[in-house]
Amino acid sequence: MRAARLARRLGWRALAGVGVMWGAATASFFTLHGTAGDAALSTVSGQGADPTRAVLDQVRRDYGLDHPLWRQYTDYLGRLLHGNLGESYQQRVPVTHAIAGQLGGTVELAAGAVVVALVLAVGVGVLTAKRRRRWIGAASSGGELVLASMPTFVIGLLLLLVFSIGLGWFPVSGQEGLRSLVLPTFTLALPVAAILAQVLRSELEDVLEQPFVLTARARGMRDAGVRFRHALRHALIPLVTMSGAVVGWLLGGAVVTESLFNRQGIGQLMLTATTNKDIPLVVGVIIFTSLVYVVVNLVVDVAYTLVDPRVVTL
Amino acid sequence: MSTLPVYRPRTPVRTLLRRAAVACGAVALIAGCSTSAPGGRSATAGGSGSTRSTATPGQVLNAGGTPVKGGTLKLSMSADPLCLDPHAISADTEQILGHLQFDNLTYLGKDGVPTPWLASAWKISPDGRTYRFTLRQGVTFADGTPFDAHAVVVNFAHMLDPATRSPLAGPYIAPYKDSTVIDDHTVEVHLKTAYSPFLYVLAQGWLGMESPRAITQDTPAQLCAHPVGSGPFELKSYTPNVGAKYVRRPGYDWGPPALGQSGPAELDGVDVSWIGQDPVRYNSLVSGQYQMTGYVPPQNGPALAANSEFVYENVNRIGWPFTFDFNTSRAPLSDVDVRKALVEGVDSKALVTTSQFGQRPPAGSYLDSVTEFYDPSAALPGYDPKAAAALLDKAGWGTRNASGVRTKDGRTLSLTLPVSNATTVSPVYELLQAQLKKLGVQLRIELEPQTQVTTQRYAGDYDLLSGVWHTNTPDVLYIKYASSQIPNSQHLGQNLARLSDPALDTVLEQARQTTDTTKLASLYAQAQKRLVTDVPGLPVYQNTVLWAFSKKLHDVVVDTSHGTPLLTYAWLSR
Numbered sequence: 001m002r003a004a005r006l007a008r009r010l011g012w013r014a015l016a017g018v019g020v021m022w023g024a025a026t027a028s029f030f031t032l033h034g035t036a037g038d039a040a041l042s043t044v045s046g047q048g049a050d051p052t053r054a055v056l057d058q059v060r061r062d063y064g065l066d067h068p069l070w071r072q073y074t075d076y077l078g079r080l081l082h083g084n085l086g087e088s089y090q091q092r093v094p095v096t097h098a099i100a101g102q103l104g105g106t107v108e109l110a111a112g113a114v115v116v117a118l119v120l121a122v123g124v125g126v127l128t129a130k131r132r133r134r135w136i137g138a139a140s141s142g143g144e145l146v147l148a149s150m151p152t153f154v155i156g157l158l159l160l161l162v163f164s165i166g167l168g169w170f171p172v173s174g175q176e177g178l179r180s181l182v183l184p185t186f187t188l189a190l191p192v193a194a195i196l197a198q199v200l201r202s203e204l205e206d207v208l209e210q211p212f213v214l215t216a217r218a219r220g221m222r223d224a225g226v227r228f229r230h231a232l233r234h235a236l237i238p239l240v241t242m243s244g245a246v247v248g249w250l251l252g253g254a255v256v257t258e259s260l261f262n263r264q265g266i267g268q269l270m271l272t273a274t275t276n277k278d279i280p281l282v283v284g285v286i287i288f289t290s291l292v293y294v295v296v297n298l299v300v301d302v303a304y305t306l307v308d309p310r311v312v313t314l
Numbered sequence: 315m316s317t318l319p320v321y322r323p324r325t326p327v328r329t330l331l332r333r334a335a336v337a338c339g340a341v342a343l344i345a346g347c348s349t350s351a352p353g354g355r356s357a358t359a360g361g362s363g364s365t366r367s368t369a370t371p372g373q374v375l376n377a378g379g380t381p382v383k384g385g386t387l388k389l390s391m392s393a394d395p396l397c398l399d400p401h402a403i404s405a406d407t408e409q410i411l412g413h414l415q416f417d418n419l420t421y422l423g424k425d426g427v428p429t430p431w432l433a434s435a436w437k438i439s440p441d442g443r444t445y446r447f448t449l450r451q452g453v454t455f456a457d458g459t460p461f462d463a464h465a466v467v468v469n470f471a472h473m474l475d476p477a478t479r480s481p482l483a484g485p486y487i488a489p490y491k492d493s494t495v496i497d498d499h500t501v502e503v504h505l506k507t508a509y510s511p512f513l514y515v516l517a518q519g520w521l522g523m524e525s526p527r528a529i530t531q532d533t534p535a536q537l538c539a540h541p542v543g544s545g546p547f548e549l550k551s552y553t554p555n556v557g558a559k560y561v562r563r564p565g566y567d568w569g570p571p572a573l574g575q576s577g578p579a580e581l582d583g584v585d586v587s588w589i590g591q592d593p594v595r596y597n598s599l600v601s602g603q604y605q606m607t608g609y610v611p612p613q614n615g616p617a618l619a620a621n622s623e624f625v626y627e628n629v630n631r632i633g634w635p636f637t638f639d640f641n642t643s644r645a646p647l648s649d650v651d652v653r654k655a656l657v658e659g660v661d662s663k664a665l666v667t668t669s670q671f672g673q674r675p676p677a678g679s680y681l682d683s684v685t686e687f688y689d690p691s692a693a694l695p696g697y698d699p700k701a702a703a704a705l706l707d708k709a710g711w712g713t714r715n716a717s718g719v720r721t722k723d724g725r726t727l728s729l730t731l732p733v734s735n736a737t738t739v740s741p742v743y744e745l746l747q748a749q750l751k752k753l754g755v756q757l758r759i760e761l762e763p764q765t766q767v768t769t770q771r772y773a774g775d776y777d778l779l780s781g782v783w784h785t786n787t788p789d790v791l792y793i794k795y796a797s798s799q800i801p802n803s804q805h806l807g808q809n810l811a812r813l814s815d816p817a818l819d820t821v822l823e824q825a826r827q828t829t830d831t832t833k834l835a836s837l838y839a840q841a842q843k844r845l846v847t848d849v850p851g852l853p854v855y856q857n858t859v860l861w862a863f864s865k866k867l868h869d870v871v872v873d874t875s876h877g878t879p880l881l882t883y884a885w886l887s888r
Contacts, residue, residue: 050807173598
């Protein structure tokens with residue numbers, strides 16, 4: 001009975017997810033085509049280019065840009081149903097290949113950032129919540145506020161100038177070995193860690209007021225044990241809720257981080273595609289990221305039912 | 315305790331202080347970069363004249379010493395063109411990278427005149443429409459394919475094939491008709507019309523010779539990712555947006571004879587990284603992570619010039635200076651008096667000093683001064699705001715509205731300038747706006763996506779546009795100002811001033827017909843003088859390239875076509 005309800009719930013969620021992806025595809029398709037400007041022209045004529053009309057016509061034919069917009073749209077949806085995201089104007093490869101080729105870099109970076117952010121957030125949150133010395137919590141909270149409100153770009157540039165150029169510990173750019181991953185990972189992780197630590201601390205401070213904490217202490221448990229073994233478990237629930245938002249921050253942050261450190265990845269792909277008005281690629285990346293969101297939200301839903309069985313009945 | 319792992323309690327105080335100093339420097343740097351407003355500081359930086367280089371085409375820089383074989387040069391560039399097929403792109407990266415990987419048919423001598431390279435000799439028919447090239451023997455591409463007459467034909471066809479989408483190489487050889495293979499090492503090229511710049515453009519980085527096997531077998535995407543050339547280095551790997559690695563070709567022995575050297579390159583290879591951020595590119599060079607950068611940010615020019623560990627070059631280029639095009643095809647700039655007033659009413663020297671940190675020389679005409687047949691006597695009038703105001707009064711714009719903008723028959727003297735918001739917006743636009751305001755002219759800067767700017771550019775929907783055009787011949791004047799180059803439904807041209815002057819057309823057309831230098835000098839002088847009376851734009855500064863390298867790198871040649879570093883025989887001391 002419960003399994004059936006869960007399945008139905010997930011089914012609806014998945015269907016809504018498809019709707020979200022269709023909406024994202026449609027909105028981005030029309031926005032990009034709608035903003036004034038000739039896509040064919042922009043693919044072949046940047047500064048310093050002097051293309052001939054024959055080249056322009058060839059590009060129009062290659063991508064069906066000579067058809068009316070409604071037909072381009074229906075053709076596009078048709079191809080989409082077959083899993084075909086089209087071909088990139090600029091790179092001249094299928095969009096799916098372009099995305100697949102860049103995915104590894106972003107996954108590597110994002111996974112590293114999640115781990116670093118969680119370790120930092122849990123460590124800082126647990127160690128600073130409800131300390132007798134009030135200034136510890138306040139100082140930590142202040143630091144977090146600074147990091148959370150600083151643009152990723154500035155954090156990255158500071159890390160670069162201090163640790164790479166000043167101290168020479170890490171390379172300024174590139175994608176070779178673990179050393180080149182350290183600074184980008186921290187750039188992406190620090191703001192996320194700051195926000196998570198804030199949430200975690202305020203949650204912990206509530207939990208540490210609970211009677212069962214007093215019981216544990218009365219049993220003679222040490223403070224660290226109380227914090228890590230008992231309080232942390234309860235305080236982690238809101239972090240699950242935030243995982244959707246975290247994925248969003250990571251993807252947004254990846255655009256800046258990857259271009260700052262000249263790394264390959266979805267963010268860098270998105271940035272160059274947008275700059276060049278590479279419509280198939282931009283729409284492809286948007287559909288892909290909305291797919292990631294939909295999947296993450298489904299996973300969060302399931303995670304909830306495992307943590308808190310009451311959720312299913314809602 | 316903070317989440318930042320920088321300040322560990324056990325770190326000795328001195329180290330802490332040093333780190334703090336580095337961090338402060340970092341903050342100052344960021345602050346310095348984000349303020350786009352031109353302050354007094356940059357103006358003083360321009361005061362020192364020593365920062366301007368005197369490097370001449372073909373000059374060997376940091377020369378002397380016995381070359382050491384080996385070592386890999388780490389080179390930073392600014393942006394990845396996302397395609398390395400020189401025929402398929404117009405990115406200026408090819409000026410450096412193209413000459414690592416590809417050889418050209420010709421090479422410009424130090425005097426700017428074409429000399430042999432892969433074409434060892436040529437004969438031009440009297441009508442200027444047939445070029446018979448004798449080709450160098452024993453040349454091979456990195457994939458083993460021999461370089462021969464067939465290869466030349468395949469390359470020309472590839473540049474002109476619409477499927478290549480060539481934005482530059484193809485258009486530069488637009489008069490090409492067809493070729494006849496006479497024998498393996500002789501090819502006769504037929505042009506539709508006489509085109510004397512032909513031998514010059516063949517020397518440009520975008521017109522390098524590619525392996526005919528790669529051209530015929532590979533898709534455009536494959537050619538972009540892995541083109542094959544005959545140059546001193548071959549492409550080993552390319553990771554878009556990250557970098558490209560080139561390695562030496564051991565058997566290479568066909569560099570331009572004008573270099574006076576033969577044999578393979580000294581360097582084992584060149585590792586290229588794309589570093590988009592100016593402060594990072596500058597600092598990673600100074601800290602020694604790279605030995606050369608192809609793009610020095612102008613604001614860092616004075617510091618590099620003063621740094622004894624580096625050679626800093628700021629090389630003037632052949633072509634058309636950074637200029638504001640006046641749209642002569644519509645009111646109010648269809649009136650030559652208004653155009654003249656804009657030129658006289660703007661202190662363009664002040665624009666250069668503040669926007670280019672004193673690193674670029676001002677331009678006084680429509681040709682960069684290093685261009686062959688540049689005529690210094692054809693100069694625009696200097697800054698004279700009174701004369702400018704008088705000209706505007708004479709043109710009927712004598713009345714002003716409440717906000718001080720000149721008016722005529724109820725119309726305000728308001729001009730549009732579309733500017734792409736895709737890149738960092740140069741302060742030069744706002745400086746121009748402020749200067750024009752004093753003259754009673756309103757400038758509306760329209761920040762838009764690049765696509766929209768491009769569309770407006772070809773539709774003629776603007777009063778002013780800005781840009782540079784670098785090529786290696788004075789034929790740049792034809793590209794920019796011949797009436798046949800006005801964009802229309804059949805052709806996308808670069809005559810963005812939309813200037814239509816039959817007398818100028820005749821002179822520029824005649825220059826394409828002759829290779830006689832006396833005649834060319836006279837024709838191009840006439841063209842430059844004519845342009846000074848036509849006033850199709852406001853030239854601001856000469857287009858120079860800024861690059862720098864560590865003094866550990868020796869024998870870097872100033873490329874004669876592009877003013878960029880040529881690394882064929884460069885070597886690294888240990």
